[in-house]
Amino acid sequence: MNTIPTLRAIIVDDEVKACENIGHLIKQYTQHVQVLGSANNILKAKKLIEEHQPELVFLDVEMGTESGFELLSHLENDPAVIFVTAHEEYAIRALRLSAVDYLLKPIDPDDLNEAVNNARQRHQRNIHENERLRMLSESLDENDLDTIVLPAMDKMSFVKIKDIIRCESLENYTRFYIKNGDKILISKSIKYYDELLESFAFFRVHRSHLINLRFIKEYLKGEGGYVKLIDGTTIPVSRRKKNEFLRIFEKLM
Numbered sequence: 001m002n003t004i005p006t007l008r009a010i011i012v013d014d015e016v017k018a019c020e021n022i023g024h025l026i027k028q029y030t031q032h033v034q035v036l037g038s039a040n041n042i043l044k045a046k047k048l049i050e051e052h053q054p055e056l057v058f059l060d061v062e063m064g065t066e067s068g069f070e071l072l073s074h075l076e077n078d079p080a081v082i083f084v085t086a087h088e089e090y091a092i093r094a095l096r097l098s099a100v101d102y103l104l105k106p107i108d109p110d111d112l113n114e115a116v117n118n119a120r121q122r123h124q125r126n127i128h129e130n131e132r133l134r135m136l137s138e139s140l141d142e143n144d145l146d147t148i149v150l151p152a153m154d155k156m157s158f159v160k161i162k163d164i165i166r167c168e169s170l171e172n173y174t175r176f177y178i179k180n181g182d183k184i185l186i187s188k189s190i191k192y193y194d195e196l197l198e199s200f201a202f203f204r205v206h207r208s209h210l211i212n213l214r215f216i217k218e219y220l221k222g223e224g225g226y227v228k229l230i231d232g233t234t235i236p237v238s239r240r241k242k243n244e245f246l247r248i249f250e251k252l253m
Helices: 016-029 042-052 068-074 089-097 109-124 130-141 190-200 239-252
Strands: 007-012 033-039 056-060 080-085 101-104 147-151 156-160 164-170 173-178 183-186 202-206 209-212 216-220 226-229 234-236
Touching: 007 016, 007 042, 007 109, 016 033, 016 056, 016 109, 033 042, 042 056, 042 068, 056 068, 056 109, 080 089, 080 109, 089 101, 089 147, 089 190, 101 109, 147 183, 164 190, 173 190, 190 202, 190 209, 202 234, 202 239, 209 234, 216 239
Parallel strands: 007 033, 007 056, 056 080, 080 101
Antiparallel strands: 147 156, 164 173, 164 209, 173 183, 202 209, 216 226, 226 234
8 A cells, every 4th residue: 555655845925824824725625745834035935945855835926025936046955846826927927838836826725736736746756846947937037938848747848939830639638749850748738738828929720739820831721721830731720710810820921
C-alpha cells in the first residue's frame, strides 16, 4: 500500500486574514498538507523558507508595495509554488504561459484541491520548479511574454510562441506543431490554448485546429475553405468561422 507523503507548506500573503483563510481551506478541503506557518512580507517569507525548507509555498502575487514574484529567486530548496491572485490580468497570463498553478481569490475548494494534487505529483516525480519560475520571473521583469511552457508527460518544453505553427485537438489533448519539426502532446484541451494564445495572433479556424496566422501561405476557397500553412499542411476552415477568419486574413494581406 502506497503512503501519500505529507507536503509541508507555508503561506505568504500581506493580509493576516487571507493567510488564515487559506490555512482554513487547506485544513478543511485538502489531505496530507501540513501548514508550518505564514508570512506577511517577503523578508519574513525568506526566513521562514530557509528555516523550514517546505515542499510547498502558497504565494500571493500582489502584496501591497511588494510583489510575490520577488521571492522566486530565493527558493533555493525548489518547492512547488501555488500562486494566489485577486486580479491582475497580465500576471495571470504570465502564470498560465509558465504552466504554474495559481488560485483566484476568493479561492474555490475544488481549484485548491486540484492545485495541491498537481504540486504533489510534481514533488513525487521530482520535477523541478526552478526553470519555470526563472522564466516567469524574467518575463515579468522584461514585460515580455514570448515563451510558453508545454508540460508533456516526460519533460517540460520551453517554446517561443512565435515558433508554434499550429495546434491540433485530440479529444482532451492538444498536439503542438513547432517550426523546427517537433511535435509535443499536452494533456490540456485546445480550448485552454485557444484562450491563452488568442492575443498572440492565433486563430481557431476549426474546432480541432488552432493556427498561427503568421504561418499562413494561402487561403483556398470552398464551402468553408482551407488554409495552407508554410509547413505544407492544409487545414479546413469551418463554415461558422469563415467570415470572421476572412476579415482577419484580409488585414494580414
